[in-house]
Amino acid sequence: MPDFDLVVIGAGAAGLSAAAFSAGLGLKVALVERGRMGGDCLNYGCVPSKALLAAAHAAHAARQAGRFGVRLPEPEIDWATLRAHVQGAIARIAPIDSEARYRGMGVEVIRASAHFVAPDMIEAAGRRISFRRCVIAAGSQAIVPDIPGLGPVPWLTNETIFELEDPPGHLIILGGGPIGLEMAQAHARLGCLVTVIEAGRIAGRDDPELVDGLRRALLREGVTLLEGAKLARVSSDRPEGGGPGLVAHLEDGRAIGGTHLLLAVGRAPRLAGLDLSAGQVAATKRGITTDAGLRSTTNPRVFAVGDIADPEGIGPRAFTHVASQHAGILARRMIFRLPAKVDYAALPRVTYTDPELAQIGLTEAEAREAGHEINILRFPVAETDRAAAEGIEEGLVKLVVTPKGRLLGAGILAPHAGEMAGTFALMIGRKLPLSALAGLVLPYPTLAEAAKRAAGDFYAPKLMSPLVKRVVGWLKHLP
Numbered sequence: 382m383p384d385f386d387l388v389v390i391g392a393g394a395a396g397l398s399a400a401a402f403s404a405g406l407g408l409k410v411a412l413v414e415r416g417r418m419g420g421d422c423l424n425y426g427c428v429p430s431k432a433l434l435a436a437a438h439a440a441h442a443a444r445q446a447g448r449f450g451v452r453l454p455e456p457e458i459d460w461a462t463l464r465a466h467v468q469g470a471i472a473r474i475a476p477i478d479s480e481a482r483y484r485g486m487g488v489e490v491i492r493a494s495a496h497f498v499a500p501d502m503i504e505a506a507g508r509r510i511s512f513r514r515c516v517i518a519a520g521s522q523a524i525v526p527d528i529p530g531l532g533p534v535p536w537l538t539n540e541t542i543f544e545l546e547d548p549p550g551h552l553i554i555l556g557g558g559p560i561g562l563e564m565a566q567a568h569a570r571l572g573c574l575v576t577v578i579e580a581g582r583i584a585g586r587d588d589p590e591l592v593d594g595l596r597r598a599l600l601r602e603g604v605t606l607l608e609g610a611k612l613a614r615v616s617s618d619r620p621e622g623g624g625p626g627l628v629a630h631l632e633d634g635r636a637i638g639g640t641h642l643l644l645a646v647g648r649a650p651r652l653a654g655l656d657l658s659a660g661q662v663a664a665t666k667r668g669i670t671t672d673a674g675l676r677s678t679t680n681p682r683v684f685a686v687g688d689i690a691d692p693e694g695i696g697p698r699a700f701t702h703v704a705s706q707h708a709g710i711l712a713r714r715m716i717f718r719l720p721a722k723v724d725y726a727a728l729p730r731v732t733y734t735d736p737e738l739a740q741i742g743l744t745e746a747e748a749r750e751a752g753h754e755i756n757i758l759r760f761p762v763a764e765t766d767r768a769a770a771e772g773i774e775e776g777l778v779k780l781v782v783t784p785k786g787r788l789l790g791a792g793i794l795a796p797h798a799g800e801m802a803g804t805f806a807l808m809i810g811r812k813l814p815l816s817a818l819a820g821l822v823l824p825y826p827t828l829a830e831a832a833k834r835a836a837g838d839f840y841a842p843k844l845m846s847p848l849v850k851r852v853v854g855w856l857k858h859l860p
């Protein structure tokens with residue numbers, strides 16, 4: 382008999398969900414975690430970043446209040462209290478992910494590093510542990526690019542930036558993806574100088590039309606965005622009187638002096654140390670190779686979930702809600718032996734800047750690339766009455782639909798766009814026709830009305846057609 386029905390490696394969003402439902406269904410489960418319970422999302426990712434952004438938005442709101450005739454002095458940033466707020470947000474959620482809670486569920490929690498010693502056995506804390514099934518949920522970590530000068534010049538990643546004792550004077554951020562942009566706006570609003578060095582364009586996976594508005598918003602707030610910029614090397618530049626300092630030298634000869642460097646150029650799966658070859662588990666630099674049901678293609682006892690999983694070579698989707706989706710697939714596939722596959726057709730993703738940038742399903746470019754015949758519908762958020770009342774200038778809803786009115790994708794740039802994403806995820810996921818959105822009675826005044834107005838545009842030409850006008854002309858003669 383194996384020691385455990387299930388061994389889970391990693392107690393982040395993905396591993397915790399897998400352990401909880403498996404123990405709940407009566408399986409004997411071991412959960413191995415070498416770092417902090419809760420993984421990246423709780424400790425170094427979603428939670429601290431959103432807590433920092435909340436503080437930054439409060440500072441910004443105070444600065445903007447004058448527009449409404451409410452005059453406030455320039456906000457003073459109390460960094461120690463701000464840090465306490467960020468750590469407090471983590472502490473508030475931590476009990477949910479805690480060792481004590483999981484032990485209470487009957488899970489054996491092992492605080493150690495795990496590695497394979499055989500296809501049906503791992504080793505952790507000096508113990509060899511055999512299993513019927515193993516779920517690898519070891520997550521991902523920040524990529525450290527090979528840039529001359531890094532090393533002598535220290536750098537920050539998502540694991541260290543929330544621990545700074547003092548605010549950075551001038552934060553140089555390498556990479557303008559979700560991490561780079563969220564951290565850029567957060568620090569700029571908190572009074573730091575910020576320069577983003579992006580090799581391509583910022584928010585490169587998102588629709589350029591939506592990104593335009595976000596770019597304008599960031600530039601207005603004083604963030605320096607260097608797009609299409611290649612970093613050649615970094616050098617140390619300690620200012621007189623001490624303190625951190627560096628110079629980022631771009632390939633085109635520009636040199637940017639700053640105090641701190643944040644690396645936000647993407648994520649790499651945490652494969653090192655797992656000794657996957659001993660477990661006969663195949664992997665590439667994108668992650669653990671699985672089928673569409675998250676089962677290892679080379680070891681049927683093993684599944685992979687969360688950031689480390691690479692189902693069918695389509696690559697990871699590094700989001701906490703994907704980790705949860707994976708856990709649901711695992712329950713059906715691994716425990717109930719039902720067919721279940723990853724399906725990202727209705728996947729939402731949100732960059733929590735202000736305005737927020739949300740994409741659900743396909744962007745226009747992705748839909749065209751996939752060969753869909755599409756219509757594009759747009760409505761500027763600024764034209765809603767709510768935007769007028771709140772002085773909102775930036776924002777756009779952009780819908781990607783088939784000629785028959787099926788929604789393939791929705792992009793939203795708006796304050797709190799993430800709160801609107803659910804409607805679109807439901808529509809795409811359940812294949813609801815666009816008429817469902819066009820006919821929806823929404824509360825007035827809300828920014829979400831922009832989405833309904835965009836959907837309405839699909840039907841307006843049909844409604845105003847000569848045929849309909851003839852029918853109306855005929856109907857008016859009826860008693």
Ligand SMILES: Cc1cc2nc3c(=O)[nH]c(=O)nc-3n(C[C@H](O)[C@H](O)[C@H](O)COP(=O)(O)OP(=O)(O)OC[C@H]3O[C@@H](n4cnc5c(N)ncnc54)[C@H](O)[C@@H]3O)c2cc1C
Nearest residue numbers: 391393394395415416420421426495520687688699700701
């Ligand atoms: C700054 C930042 C902000 C983010 N914001 C958002 C957001 O707003 N929304 C969103 O959806 N996603 C966000 N993400 C992404 C999200 O954090 C990840 O997708 C999610 O944490 C992945 O969960 P996971 O369980 O796969 O991996 P992780 O959370 O990384 O957990 C893996 C765990 O495995 C442990 N581990 C690794 N190897 C071993 C081993 N050999 N033995 C034992 N333990 C091991 C690690 O210590 C870790 O705790 C953000 C990420 C970052 C970095």
Ligand SMILES: NC(=O)c1ccc[n+]([C@@H]2O[C@H](COP(=O)([O-])OP(=O)(O)OC[C@H]3O[C@@H](n4cnc5c(N)ncnc54)[C@H](O)[C@@H]3O)[C@@H](O)[C@H]2O)c1
Nearest residue numbers: 556557558559560561578579580581645646647699731732
């Ligand atoms: N709000 C959210 O849901 C949220 C927030 C943060 C992170 N995440 C997840 O974490 C993942 C990783 O985020 P990320 O921002 O680190 O990575 P990313 O891969 O999304 O973006 C990295 C950016 O860095 C650029 N880049 C790469 N190498 C470079 C170099 N040498 N010089 C300059 N630019 C370079 C790329 O062109 C890209 O635009 C995201 O894709 C997302 O899945 C999600």
